[in-house]
Amino acid sequence: MADISDSAARAARDLRVVFSRLRRRIREVAQDTDLSPSQESALTLVGKHGAATASALAAAEGVRPQSMATTLAALDQHGLIRRAPDPDDGRRQLVTLTDAGRARIEGNRQVREEWLARAFQDRYTEEERQTVLTALELVERLSQP
Helix, strand or coil: CCCCCHHHHHHHHHHHHHHHHHHHHHHHHCCCCCCCHHHHHHHHHHHHHCCECHHHHHHHHCCCHHHHHHHHHHHHHCCCEEEEEECCEEEEEEEEECHHHHHHHHHHHHHHHHHHHHHHHHHCCHHHHHHHHHHHHHHHHHHCC
């Protein structure tokens, strides 16, 4: 990293650390104790992908198909997903959310968003919130190709 300035290296390190901590904290806010973190993650993944096979979900999550099958079985027991035959290939099943699964994801999203908004309201002045918004515009450039 000889051609990278100290400030760029520090910004990269600090941003990664802060985002990791914030992501963990946001996850903690809406954690329900009846699902494991991997089950919560898989439920969110099913919500994002819509109808998907277990093997596609396993690939997207970066886990073995057997692990995903176990996770999906637990979500099925909680009534959060449903499985139906794939109309294109009857040997496969497509996994989708039930109404309860959608409600859970939406509820968690709302709780997290409300917590974060309340934290900004309670911990920062208006000027500081505007500074955060400006900084986020700058950070957004990192997500662009």
